[in-house]
Amino acid sequence: TIICCSLKGFSQSSQNDSLPNATLPACIQYALTHQPQVQQSLIDEKIAGATIKSKLADWFPQISLDAYYQHNFKLPTNFFNGAFIANGTSNISSIGLSGTQNIFNPDVLLAARTSSDVKKAYSQITDSTRIGVIAGVSKAFYDVLLTQKQISVLDEDIVRLDRSLQDAYNQYKGGIVDKTDYKRATISLNNAKAQRKLQQDFLTSKYAYLRQLMGYPDGAHLQLQYDSTELQRELDFDTLQLINYNNRVEYQLLQTEKNLQQYNLKYYKWGYLPSAYIYGVYNFGYLNSDFGKLYERAFPNSNVGVQLNFPIFQGTKKLVFMSEPTRL
DSSP: OHHHHTTTTGGGSOOSSOEEEEOHHHHHHHHHHHOHHHHHHHHHHHHHHHHHHHHHGGGSOEEEEEEEEEEOSSOOEEEETTEEEEOSOSEEEEEEEEEEEEEEOHHHHHHHHHHHHHHHHHHHHHHHHHHHHHHHHHHHHHHHHHHHHHHHHHHHHHHHHHHHHHHHHHHHHTTSSOHHHHHHHHHHHHHHHHHHHHHHHHHHHHHHHHHHHHTOOSSSOEEEOOOHHHHHHHTOOOTTOOOOGGGSHHHHHHHHHHHHHHHHHHHHHHTTSOEEEEEEEEEEEEEESSGGGTTSSOEEEEEEEEEEEOOOOBTBTTGGGTSOOOOO
16 A cells, blocks of 8 residues: 555655755654654553563562561560569560572462463554554645645646736737626636635644654755655555455454453452462561660571462452453
8 A cells, every 4th residue: 555655665765854855755754753652652562561570470480589687675474383483684686588489379370371462562663653643644744745736736727827817817908808807717717826824824734733743853954855756656456455354453453452461360269269389588686674785686597388378268359250251
């Protein structure tokens, strides 16, 4: 198509901030570089990639260093051998290293399963935005050219009508024709000039619209250039070609969103499975009533284990997702 053919020569397009002599490929390349919607789509794509990495990081071991200090103004009291006895020390401190490793977790599993589809969805959104920008710039480009051609035709009509007006006036003065032909020629010329003024105003607004689509500065010069032979060649495309909806980015994006919704459904079903992780802790405990001697002697302790979390009842928020979705 015209749009697809116009993508040729992007690598040779100007990357400057101004296009004094702008061809269609140069205008499209400028728009893809400066159009805010395209830039926003690229930023969203980077944000999605960084978010996915942060979610997938939960599969790696989580290691932390914990430390605390506690001073007891009054020692805790315990019941021992029929008496209440205050025991312990005034100062308690601990420094420990702990680590956990996820074995199964619905949130992390969902991030792992959907990471490729989420990246694909944002990439397809960017492609869709680019296609929309290319189509919009191409239409606006040809609209400007069409208006310029209409102005050229009107200029030729004005020259012809002005000559006809002079001939009618001379014939009227010579008594060959009556005043009606002279007045009719005057009206036709004035109408042509009015149409020319209207088309000139349209041209100004269409240039402004093209600048807006391209993200082009208002004060910068923009003069469109084109090759009529090349444009005619690009118009010769096969209108009998069968439409393949699978190649359309809108259809591909809907398929990706469908996959993500299916994973979202599975996530609620996985919520009934236990969460499991391995943990390990190594602590240095310090106990002493004299703060100056608190860290002279350490009492280390360590442990490892596996923790399972079985969801029994979480309200009814997940029950609606357990049945098969309604098919329209």
